Amino acid sequence: MKITFDIDCTPAEARAFLGLPDVTPLHDAWLARAQALMTEGITPADIDRMTRAWTGGLPGMSEGLEKMQQLFWSAAGMGKKDGGKKD
Numbered sequence: 001m002k003i004t005f006d007i008d009c010t011p012a013e014a015r016a017f018l019g020l021p022d023v024t025p026l027h028d029a030w031l032a033r034a035q036a037l038m039t040e041g042i043t044p045a046d047i048d049r050m051t052r053a054w055t056g057g058l059p060g061m062s063e064g065l066e067k068m069q070q071l072f073w074s075a076a077g078m079g080k081k082d083g084g085k086k087d
Contacts (some may be wrong), residue, residue, distance in 0.1 A: 044073060 007014075015022070037046070051065045 044069075 012022075022087070047069060049068075051069065
């Protein structure tokens with residue numbers, strides 16, 4: 001036997017019915033941040049923060065990604081003049 005129910009409701013109504021939280025303010029804040037990044041552009045500092053967050057627990061991974069990032073920026077003509085060497 002097969003029984004099918006068709007429920008006509010909005011996503012917000014379904015979340016409220018299931019007791020899930022209203023994430024509209026979080027969603028709006030995320031969209032505002034994404035829009036700001038798209039209009040202002042992503043800076044090398046943003047990319048550095050992202051790679052450090054993504055590779056925080058992996059030994060050696062952060063250094064490898066840093067080298068790859070330096071190669072990317074130098075290829076794009078935005079790298080340091082000294083080849084990205086640290087003092």
